[in-house]
Amino acid sequence: MKTLYRGATLLCSDGDGFSVLKNGYLGVDGKTICYLGDAAPQDDYDLTKDMTGKIIMPGLYNCHTHSPMVLLRGVGSDLPLDQWLFGKICPIEDRMSPEDVAAGSALAAMEMIAGGTVSFSDMYFSQDQTAEVAIKAGLKANLSRHVQSFIPGEKPEDSVSLNEAKALYKRYNGAAEGRVKVDWCVHAEYTCTEDMPRALAACCKATNGNLHIHLSETEKEHRECKEKYGVTPAAWFERLGAFDCGGFAAHCVALEDADIEILRRHHISVAHNPTSNMKLGSGVAPVEKFIRSGINVTLGTDGAASNNNLNLFEEMHLASLLQNGYLRDATVMNAVTVLKMATENGAILQRRENCGKLAVGYRADFIAIDTDRPHLTPCLDAPALIVYAAQASDVVLTVVDGKILFENGDFKTIDKEKTYFDVKKAVERLYH
Numbered sequence: 001m002k003t004l005y006r007g008a009t010l011l012c013s014d015g016d017g018f019s020v021l022k023n024g025y026l027g028v029d030g031k032t033i034c035y036l037g038d039a040a041p042q043d044d045y046d047l048t049k050d051m052t053g054k055i056i057m058p059g060l061y062n063c064h065t066h067s068p069m070v071l072l073r074g075v076g077s078d079l080p081l082d083q084w085l086f087g088k089i090c091p092i093e094d095r096m097s098p099e100d101v102a103a104g105s106a107l108a109a110m111e112m113i114a115g116g117t118v119s120f121s122d123m124y125f126s127q128d129q130t131a132e133v134a135i136k137a138g139l140k141a142n143l144s145r146h147v148q149s150f151i152p153g154e155k156p157e158d159s160v161s162l163n164e165a166k167a168l169y170k171r172y173n174g175a176a177e178g179r180v181k182v183d184w185c186v187h188a189e190y191t192c193t194e195d196m197p198r199a200l201a202a203c204c205k206a207t208n209g210n211l212h213i214h215l216s217e218t219e220k221e222h223r224e225c226k227e228k229y230g231v232t233p234a235a236w237f238e239r240l241g242a243f244d245c246g247g248f249a250a251h252c253v254a255l256e257d258a259d260i261e262i263l264r265r266h267h268i269s270v271a272h273n274p275t276s277n278m279k280l281g282s283g284v285a286p287v288e289k290f291i292r293s294g295i296n297v298t299l300g301t302d303g304a305a306s307n308n309n310l311n312l313f314e315e316m317h318l319a320s321l322l323q324n325g326y327l328r329d330a331t332v333m334n335a336v337t338v339l340k341m342a343t344e345n346g347a348i349l350q351r352r353e354n355c356g357k358l359a360v361g362y363r364a365d366f367i368a369i370d371t372d373r374p375h376l377t378p379c380l381d382a383p384a385l386i387v388y389a390a391q392a393s394d395v396v397l398t399v400v401d402g403k404i405l406f407e408n409g410d411f412k413t414i415d416k417e418k419t420y421f422d423v424k425k426a427v428e429r430l431y432h
Contacts, residue, residue: 001030001046001047001402002027002028002029002030002034002043002044002045002046002047003027003028003045003046003047003048003049003402004025004026004027004028004035004041004045004047004048004049005025005026005027005028005048005049005051005056005368006024006025006026006040006048006049006050006051007023007024007050007051007052007053007054008023008024008026008051008052008054008055008056008368009021009022009023009024009054009055009056009371009379009382010022010024010026010036010055010056010057010358011055011056011057011058011339011358011382011383011386012036012358012359013058013344013357013358013359016336017336017340018336018339018382018383020382020383021036021037021038022038023038024036024037024038024056025037025038025039025040025041026056026358026366027041027043027045028364028399028402029402030402031363031364031401031402031403032361032362032363032364032402033358033359033360033361033362033363033364033366034360035360036358036359036360051368051397053370053371053372054368054369054370054371054396054397055368055369055371055379055382055385055386056358056366056367056368056369056397057339057343057358057366057367057368057369057382057386058343058344058356058357058358058365058366058367059116059117059118059119059343059365059366059367059398059399059400060115060116060117060118060312060342060343060346060367061117061118061119061120061121061298061299061312061342061343061345061346061347061349061350061356062112062117062119062120062121062299062300062301062310062312062346063120063121063248063250063269063271063298063299063300063346063349063350064121064123064212064248064250064251064271064273064300064301064302065108065120065121065122065123065300065301065302065303065310066122066123066124066302066303066305067104067105067108067109067112067120067122067124067130067303067310068096068100068101068103068104068105068108068124068126068129068130069089069104069124069303069304069305070104070107070108070111070303070304070310070423071096071100071103071104071107071423071426071427071430072089072092072093072303072304072305073304073305073308073309074305074308075088075089075092075305076088076089076305077279077308079280080218080280080281080282081217081218081220081221081280081281081282082218082220084280084305084306089305092430092431093125095429095430096125096126096426096430097429098126098128098129099129099422099426100426100429100430101124101125101126101129101130102126102129102130102132102133102422103419103422103423103425103426104423104426105129105130105133105134106133106137106414106419106422106423107419107420107423108304108310109133109134109137109139109414110411110414110416110419111304111309111310111311112139112310113137113139113398113405113406113411113413113414114392114395114398114406114411115310115311115312115313115392115393115395116312116313116367116369116392116395116398117139117310117312117398118139118140118365118366118367118398118399118400119139119140119141119142119346119347119350119352119355119365119400120139120140120141120142121141121142121143121144121183121212121248121271121300121349121350122141122142122143122144123144123146123185123187123212124145124146125145125146125161125164127143127144127145127168127172128168128171128172130143131143131168131171131172131175131180134176134179134180135175135176135179135180136413136414137405137413137414138179138400138401138403138405138412138413139179139400139405140179140180140350140352140355140365140400140401141179141180141181142181142182142183142210142212142350143168143172143180143181143182143183144165144168144182144183144184144185144212145161145164145165145168145185146161146165146185146186146187146212147159147161147162147165147184147185147186147187147192147196147199147200148161148187148191148192148196149161149191149192149193149195149196150191150192150193151193152193153193154193154195155195156195156196156198156199159196159199162196162199162200165184165185165200165203166203168182169182169184169203169207169209173207177401179400179401181210181350181351181352183209183210183211183212183247184200184203184204184207184209184210184211184212184247185200185211185212185213186200186211186213186237186242187213187214188213188214188215188217188221188233189215189221189225189233189236189237190221190224190225194240197236197237197240197241197242198240198241198242200242201240201241201242201244201245204242204244204245204247205244205245208245209245210245210246210247210248210350210351211242211243211245211246211247211248212247212248212250213237213242213247213248213249213250214249214250214251215233215234215237215249215250215251215252215255216232216233216234216251216252216253216254216255216259217250217251217252217253217254217277217282218253218254218280218282218283219253219254219282219283221233221254222254222255232255232256232258232259233259234249234255234258234259234262234263235258235259235262238262238266243262243263243266243268244266246266246267246268247266247268247269248268248269248270248271248298248349249263249268249269249270249271250270250271250273250300250302251271251272251273251276251277251282251285252270252272252285252290253277253282253283253284253285254283255285255286257289260286260289260290260293260295261293263290263293263295264293264294264295267296268295269295269296269297269298269345269348269349270285270287270290270295270296270297270298271298271299271300271349272285272287272297272298272299272300272315272319272341273299273300273301273302273315274299274315274318274319274322275301275302275307275314275315275318276300276301276302276303276306276307278318278322279306279307279308280306284322284323284326287319287323287333288323288327288332288333291337296345296348296349297341297345298341298342298345298346298348298349299312299315299316299319299338299341299342299346300315301315311391311392312342312392313386313390313391313392313394314392315342316338316339316341316342316386316387317387317388319333319338319341320333320334320335320337320338320387320388335381335383335384335386335387335388336383338387339383339386339387343356343357344356344357363401363402364399364400364401364402365399365400365401366399367395367397367398367399368395368396368397369386369390369394369395369396370394370395370396371385371394373394375389375391376389376390376394396408396409
């Protein structure tokens with residue numbers, strides 16, 4: 001099916017930045033963008049949609065989250081990471097069933113789709129449930145079952161989490177015509193023994209896989225690793241071979257200059273989570289240094305228990321303000337840089353070819369923002385408007401692989417009422 005979207009302001013990818021095409025035409029043929037221009041195309045289309053007053057831009061990539069944690073939204077607020085995680089979060093997660101994970105994943109999918117997210121990188125357990133939700137919802141997803149090991153001497157072949165990760169990869173990698181990818185995941189240095197990163201490194205090498213980890217999220221984590229092993233978490237992972245096939249690391253708040261060089265050398269992308277890092281009091285990641293070093297930097301929300309939402313518009317806004325304010329330089333993180341982090345850079349992190357841009361030949365993954373709002377009038381600079389003024393609630397259209405998932409408040413692929421019903425049951429069981 002061919003669909004033509006006409007009359008919108010198009011935010012097209014243009015070299016290192018974006019070009020703005022007013023009153024433009026965007027043509028979609030199946031899953032692919034086939035036309036971009038300021039004049040009507042000559043070809044015939046099956047359907048034409050009037051998008052006057054809208055900005056159409058590439059869809060957003062949430063490159064680090066734990067989607068089922070929407071069920072823990074607000075739990076453990078106002079606590080530092082270690083107390084929050086081990087004292088409040090883990091006891092509830094220990095009671096979560098696969099059905100709970102499915103309900104939470106569906107609710108998260110609704111939130112992300114309505115907020116303009118077209119693809120997400122998830123780290124959790126029972127990820128087969130999240131995979132099924134992503135497939136049905138029409139989202140793109142890079143999923144990983146995180147591997148942990150607190151038992152000294154535990155053999156990787158006996159690890160429940162590692163065996164679940166292998167089963168997830170075998171069943172779902174490449175599912176839904178490639179919309180679902182399965183990554184490999186070590187939760188963090190402080191939650192595993194040395195054998196687990198080695199085992200995950202072997203999995204990555206055997207599959208040319210993508211590694212997803214938490215890295216130096218806090219100064220405490222960073223310092224205690226150096227006290228325990230004599231090296232930083234980044235150097236520890238490198239020593240164990242975990243970075244040999246590339247991958248991506250979330251947070252990276254406490255990295256030292258030598259750690260940044262390790263990431264650059266191994267082509268490790270960074271998933272920057274400004275809201276979560278601020279809420280947990282973890283600090284400000286040196287994003288400007290990452291970018292200057294040539295590292296691919298993306299954005300993530302983290303889980304909804306430490307954010308407390310999955311709103312990438314907030315992440316874009318905060319990512320810019322934090323760096324500029326902290327470094328006292330208004331030019332460090334401009335709107336174009338942040339938009340690339342949220343779109344094109346995310347596709348690079350997820351290893352998705354021909355994705356993340358509004359360009360002919362690329363996948364038709366895009367969103368529309370309604371500018372008929374007081375806070376979006378006038379539209380004099382579209383990138384700045386999106387980063388500094390737009391809200392997730394301004395999204396009125398979300399399209400993935402040419403398929404409309406959300407339009408004017410209606411979810412096309414998710415049963416909203418059933419999702420709320422399932423979430424209510426899960427919450428009653430977990431908290432009462």
